[in-house]
Amino acid sequence: MSKKITLTPIGGVGQIGSNSTLIKYKNEVILIDCGILFPYEDFFDINYLIPDLSKVEETPNKLIITHGHEDHIGAIVHFILQYPEVEVHAPLFAKKLIERKLGHKKMSKKIHLYNRDGYIECDGLNVLPIQVNHSIPDTYGMLLNIDETSIFFVSDFKIDQKAKFEPNFDFEKLKKNSEGKFKILLADSTNIKSKNLHTPSEEDIFPELEEIIKNANGRIFITSFASNVFRIRNFILLAEKYGKRLVPHGRSMINYIATATECEHIHETKVLRELDQIDPNDPKLIVLLSGCQGDFKGAFRRVAKGEDSNFKVKETDTFVISSKAIPGSEKKISLLINSLYELGAKVINNDEAHIHVSGHPGKEDLRILYDQFSPDVAIPIHGETEFLYQHAKWIDDNYPKTTSHVIKNFDSVQIEGTKVTLVPTDSSPEPILIHGQDLPIEKSAISERRKMACNGVIFISINKESLSKRKISIECNFMGLPLLCLDHKEVLLDYLHNFLATRKVKLLEQTSEDLRVETRRFMNNILGYKPITIVQFV
Ligand SMILES: [Zn+2]
Incomplete structure (x- = not known):
């Protein structure tokens, strides 16, 4: 039987979102991640987009999830309905998020757990999860080993050497299991254009967050990505240190904190309260608001617009925007900030204080990965087309012995021993638009x-x-x-x-x-x- 392995991205290349890559080897048809894409233009109340798998001839028998971000797990309900027999593997936090998602749809599915030390059993293909740092707990890259070839697929990562709540990027396992082999790297391009050459640690923003929390005289409202559990854990530490009470407000913030508590990423603490356990006017209150992108149904928007039934903005309030606007959300957020100023609140945004860090690598972080792994071939992934080309140029400029290839969704990369062949697609299907109760619309x-x-x-x-x-x-x-x-x-x-x-x-x-x-x-x-x-x- 042929020892050819074929990798085909069906989402996440040439776009940020709907990450999904098909891997074929012998009898294995594995999908790594199945994420959603957030609407990139005005699609009139479209909730999200998912990759169209109709062009995939084989039936995937395994789905391996790298982490729990929506652009990696968001399409799982659709995927399982389409392929009910598929075997799903996920790390703990993603597993719990997926179970919650399936539960909402009254569906259930056994999800096989993997961890830092584990591997995933496949036919002749050794799949080794490599733990990395990111902006959500339990994030992994996948090392795929066949005989003398090692492929490292790592779509989302950062290198956080100061991480205090999780282990560091597991270079040891990566190196030990790829030593001496022909190596192919598919790596994150998200921050290739960033001026931050080293993405700061989550811990680097702790001192400024501490100053804000220590010095605030009234209530503090913080909005950040609800999935950034380790930042929330730091807010809890600061609430404990300064005698504050902390309440999550908004569905996604409540859900992520509940899931993180289940996974013991957040420990039981008496400072963490529910809405009915607090006085909304308590000056010692920290309110964690979901909807940091100014989402129309988000708690941040409701509060900032004065439309929330629990919290009315006061002049003594401090609002902390501990997040970055994703492209397309800038105007929505700035309108809310204007509204907060009009209501007399103090606003601290991430452009005036160091209160947000990215979960993706700067160029110098990529350099650490390239130096540690020493790929013979490198293929940029997880980025818009411009990012992929810039990443490839950076490889050519810095690692002349490494061959770079830019691919697009539905192109295939065929690897057999040390032979790497690109098979461009003649057509790639448009993603499927999902609206209403998770239904497709043409x-x-x-x-x-x-x-x-x-x-x-x-x-x-x-x-x-x-x-x-x-x-x-x-x-x-x-x-x-x-x-x-x-x-x-x-x-x-x-x-x-x-x-x-x-x-x-x-x-x-x-x-x-x-x-x-x-x-x-x-x-x-x-x-x-x-x-x-x-x-x-x-
Ligand atoms: Zn991610």
Whole structure:
């Protein structure tokens, strides 16, 4: 049997999100991660996008999850519904998050746990999880060993040598198990453009967070990524040290803290309270708010807009934005900050204090990985197309003996011994749009929504029985059009009456189409655009 291994990213390359990579070897068809992509343009209430697996001919028999971020596990419900027999492997924190996700859908699935010392049994392929640091507990890269070839796949990582709540990047296991082999690296490109050459440690922001918490006279509201459990753990330490009480507010903050407590990443503490155990006006209160990206349904937004039923902003409040705006969220967040200033609160943003760090490697962190692993071939992943090319250039400039390749989603990398062949795809399917109760929706339907939203709608209904009478009964209703259209309604109806009077109504279908065209033409003269027009005979 061929000893060829094929890697095909179906998401996460040329984009930040929907991380998913297919690995084929002998009888194994393994998917590493199955994440979602957050909408990158206005898709009209689309919740998220998932990779389209319809082009994948084989049925995946294993799903290996590297960590619990939504862009790595978010599509798992859809995936398990599509492949119910798949064997799922995950580290503890991701396992608990997935179980919670499946529980919401009244689904269940055995999830095999792996840890820092473990390996995942596959047919002739040795899969070794390598623990790394990131911005969520229990994050791993995967070392895939076949005979004399080692492939290290590490989509999200940082090197945090000061990490106090988890072990450091496990270079020892990585080196021990790849020594002397032909090595291929697929690594994180997220921060390749960052001016921060070394991504600071989570502990580097502790002193400034401590100063803020120590010196605040009133309540403190902190918004940060709810999945950044170790930062939350530091907030708990500071609350304990300065006699504060800490309450999570917002569904995702409550859920992540509950899951982290279950996994013992957060320990039981009397400073951590629930909403009904606190006085909302307690000046010793720290409120952890979810929705740090200004999400429309998030707690941060509700509080900052004065729309929260539990917390009303006061002049003695301090708001701490311990997160970074992801592209596309900047305006939403700055509007909330403006609103907080208007309400008289003090705001400390991450551009004026060192209160947020990334979970991805700067160039000097990448250098540590490249020096430790010494890849013969390197393929940038986890980044927009520009990042991948910049990462490849950095490899070419710094590691001339390493061959770099830039790939896109659905391209395949075939590896056999020391031979690496790229097989470009001729077409890559568009991701699937998910909305409502996790249901797919076609792009054509989104396009219709866009037209309705931008152009408004006119409903024309004609009484069929009246067609044979002298006066035809026509009704007209507008939706999403300016009020001034009402002034033209009678003229439009007269126009349509005259139009019908000049022709014999035989074919309803043709008449309906003619009326639609005439109405749109009439409205175009008034508005300068043509509303969607629906004509019905009733
Ligand atoms: Zn991640």
